[in-house]
Amino acid sequence: MKRRPLLDYALLGLLAQQPMTGYGLRRVFASTPMGVFSDSPGSIYPALGRLERDGLIRPSGQSGARAGSRLLTPTSAGLSALRRWLSAEITREDVARRIDELLLRFAFMDRHLDAALVDRFLGDLAESASAYVNELRAYARSAAGPPSSTGRLALGHGIAAYRATAQWARRAGAEWRKSHGLDVS
Amino acid sequence: MKRRPLLDYALLGLLAQQPMTGYGLRRVFASTPMGVFSDSPGSIYPALGRLERDGLIRPSGQSGARAGSRLLTPTSAGLSALRRWLSAEITREDVARRIDELLLRFAFMDRHLDAALVDRFLGDLAESASAYVNELRAYARSAAGPPSSTGRLALGHGIAAYRATAQWARRAGAEWRKSHGLDVS
DNA sequence: GCTAACATGTAATCCGTTACATGATTAT
DNA sequence: ATAATCATGTAACGGATTACATGTTAGC
Numbered sequence: 001m002k003r004r005p006l007l008d009y010a011l012l013g014l015l016a017q018q019p020m021t022g023y024g025l026r027r028v029f030a031s032t033p034m035g036v037f038s039d040s041p042g043s044i045y046p047a048l049g050r051l052e053r054d055g056l057i058r059p060s061g062q063s064g065a066r067a068g069s070r071l072l073t074p075t076s077a078g079l080s081a082l083r084r085w086l087s088a089e090i091t092r093e094d095v096a097r098r099i100d101e102l103l104l105r106f107a108f109m110d111r112h113l114d115a116a117l118v119d120r121f122l123g124d125l126a127e128s129a130s131a132y133v134n135e136l137r138a139y140a141r142s143a144a145g146p147p148s149s150t151g152r153l154a155l156g157h158g159i160a161a162y163r164a165t166a167q168w169a170r171r172a173g174a175e176w177r178k179s180h181g182l183d184v185s
Numbered sequence: 186m187k188r189r190p191l192l193d194y195a196l197l198g199l200l201a202q203q204p205m206t207g208y209g210l211r212r213v214f215a216s217t218p219m220g221v222f223s224d225s226p227g228s229i230y231p232a233l234g235r236l237e238r239d240g241l242i243r244p245s246g247q248s249g250a251r252a253g254s255r256l257l258t259p260t261s262a263g264l265s266a267l268r269r270w271l272s273a274e275i276t277r278e279d280v281a282r283r284i285d286e287l288l289l290r291f292a293f294m295d296r297h298l299d300a301a302l303v304d305r306f307l308g309d310l311a312e313s314a315s316a317y318v319n320e321l322r323a324y325a326r327s328a329a330g331p332p333s334s335t336g337r338l339a340l341g342h343g344i345a346a347y348r349a350t351a352q353w354a355r356r357a358g359a360e361w362r363k364s365h366g367l368d369v370s
Numbered sequence: 371g372c373t374a375a376c377a378t379g380t381a382a383t384c385c386g387t388t389a390c391a392t393g394a395t396t397a398t
Numbered sequence: 399a400t401a402a403t404c405a406t407g408t409a410a411c412g413g414a415t416t417a418c419a420t421g422t423t424a425g426c
Binding site: 017018031032033035036096097103104106107108109110111118136139144146147148149150151153154155156157158160161163164165167168172175176179 | 202203216217218220221281282288289291292293294295296303321324329331332333334335336338339340341342343345346348349350352353357360361364
């Protein structure tokens with residue numbers, strides 16, 4: 001099971017919220033904060049081709065009366081793949097290098113995972129982000145630390161950003177538990 | 186003048202701090218928060234090949250008595266290219282999609298730009314990040330806003346993260362001005 | 371003598387970007 | 399009519415990842 005590009009999961013997650021055409025997906029990327037992904041046809045259509053080839057999505061009708069347009073929907077295999085991706089453990093590498101992927105996963109979670117699992121994700125994220133803050137602080141203090149003054153300040157940005165992430169995760173967890181009647185017993 | 190990959194500037198910036206071998210650069214990526222870049226030889230050596238082919242770096246000796254090792258140093262053309270990259274205007278796209286690149290630029294700045302320009306960079310970054318926070322908030326309130334509950338919370342993370350960036354930039358600016366005798370008159 | 375660290379590369383494959391290309395439908 | 403929007407693709411190119419491949423030097 002080779003690693004699937006993040007774009008594939010972004011498309012799969014959006015189609016699971018609402019069947020759309022390729023053009024509709026492009027509009028999402030062009031006009032929302034999901035715009036970290038390119039809206040160019042040269043990335044979207046090949047990705048949709050991959051997903052269809054692998055049986056994760058299928059065409060399910062036309063958009064309005066428009067000839068040639070294809071509304072796309074995840075298959076059950078597609079939903080399984082999505083759930084597997086959403087359920088993966090949070091690793092140190094995810095936090096250090098793929099924080100955007102973790103947030104994308106979270107954004108899609110409510111439709112596909114139990115409330116308790118969503119809560120666990122936020123708890124793990126808060127913990128991992130704090131651990132990474134400690135790592136960055138240790139590096140800042142170490143002899144191998146940043147050699148330049150702006151380098152030191154830039155490291156401070158990393159620390160501030162991950163602190164903000166940890167804090168957000170704790171607060172979001174509290175909010176989530178409140179609105180879902182969960183509580184740490 | 187085609188766009189150069191970020192990795193090239195990361196290498197150029199590191200070599201401007203200290204001439205190193207390719208292996209030394211790999212170690213930096215493997216053992217510091219610069220680890221957002223891959224330390225695999227398959228990315229580093231082709232990138233160094235590009236930089237040398239384009240006359241931005243040149244070999245300048247051996248590491249110790251090790252045969253075959255090449256210490257690499259930026260040429261004056263390389264330093265110019267680095268300064269051009271460091272001096273570019275901050276765009277909305279930089280903030281929304283390439284925030285890591287902005288921080289990398291900042292980390293290398295002190296050696297290559299005037300203190301006043303570094304200060305201006307931080308001011309512009311604080312302003313751009315705040316503007317982007319407002320954009321995200323407007324989107325959160327809009328009818329097109331996030332359709333799911335975790336989607337809404339994830340957007341909240343984006344807002345929190347960019348708020349942290351703006352705050353960091355203001356504080357770092359204050360610190361920088363203090364240690365460089367600059368002051369807004 | 372052996373292992374870890376130092377050191378540099380190449381090949382296959384896949385993905386993303388950019389540019390090109392086409393056509394239908396809706397609104398003005 | 400004509401422009402904007404809807405809609406789907408392909409081709410060339412370059413870069414990143416992964417795996418392969420090789421050889422030296424220092425420390426134990």
